[in-house]
Amino acid sequence: MASAHELLKSGDLQGAVTATTAKVKASPSDLESRWLLAELLVLSGAVERADGQLDALMNLEPRSAVAATPLRQLLRAETARREFFSDGRVPELLDGVDDAVRARLEAFVLLRAGDVAGAAKIVEQAEVQRPAIAGLIGSKPFTDFRDLDDITAGVFEVLTRTGKYYWIPMNRVELIEFTPPERPLDLLWRPARMVVRDAFDAQVHLPAVYGGGALRGEDDASRLGRRTDWIGADGEAVVGVGRRLFVVDGEESIDMMSIESLEFTLA
Structure with missing residues (x-):
């Protein structure tokens, strides 16, 4: 079975999300896979789900907040950007x-x-x-x-x-x-x-x-x-x-x- 990185490289973003989601479900404490899933969800447009994965990541390992907090701020900025294109937010x-x-x-x-x-x-x-x-x-x-x-x-x-x-x-x-x-x-x-x-x-x-x-x-x-x-x-x-x-x-x-x-x- 192809890895998430191989699927992403081939252009199969949804396949990469599915593969990484399965990996996280099989091993919920796998922090690297959960972080990768958050990134893939952002790429696929599922910003809220990505934020949820970062929240779970910080609950599992509080020290991950050092990296997760700046990314959550970027998610907020990206949300504002999407609201510009979808709703006209200035x-x-x-x-x-x-x-x-x-x-x-x-x-x-x-x-x-x-x-x-x-x-x-x-x-x-x-x-x-x-x-x-x-x-x-x-x-x-x-x-x-x-x-x-x-x-x-x-x-x-x-x-x-x-x-x-x-x-x-x-x-x-x-x-x-x-x-x-x-x-x-x-x-x-x-x-x-x-x-x-x-x-x-x-x-x-x-x-x-x-x-x-x-x-x-x-x-x-x-x-x-x-x-x-x-x-x-x-x-x-x-x-x-x-x-x-x-x-x-x-x-x-x-x-x-x-x-x-x-x-x-x-x-």
Whole structure:
């Protein structure tokens, strides 16, 4: 029988959840399996069940709270993020955020309400207002950088270890240094050091998978960032499902998992 890690590597997320659930039921005190189950449940979208596994983990071994507590805060941030996409809950914003960011929030409200034309018009105006930002991907220079998703085009989605979900304007970011993935959850939320002008220099997590699945559902390939699909036709505001992609200099697309560092030249 294939192990959970083998199933996950093959893209069978639900199979990995089933296998790990069986292992935990057979050996409830197996802390490593219970932790893996919590991570797999988050990947599959079952955030509340994942939180329950962390609660059980801390009851079995109180010392595990050192690792479990920060993860529970990230679960709260992820819950807020999902509520943005499903219910329109507004993310946390920095002081002095520009009008282009607020315009994209307004566009998403219209999109959720079914006003596709209205959302497209606002997104088009916001793109005109979006400042081009130059910098380096590793050692490779660029003159402009944006998310391919029209709603998050000029921002980074950020989850903090204090349970907050932020939209950080790209033109406020000085540096992002990504940590190489080590655990399954690193495929969903990339750990990184982020330096933001006049705000913070901190360890955060950046979602590597789009939140658009809340609008239409998603499969294992989307949840694991193995594929990118788009909601929206030509001339409409486009929302991503699956692997997050950026566009560099208006031409080259690059996925977040392939980036080691980003340094921006601020105006």
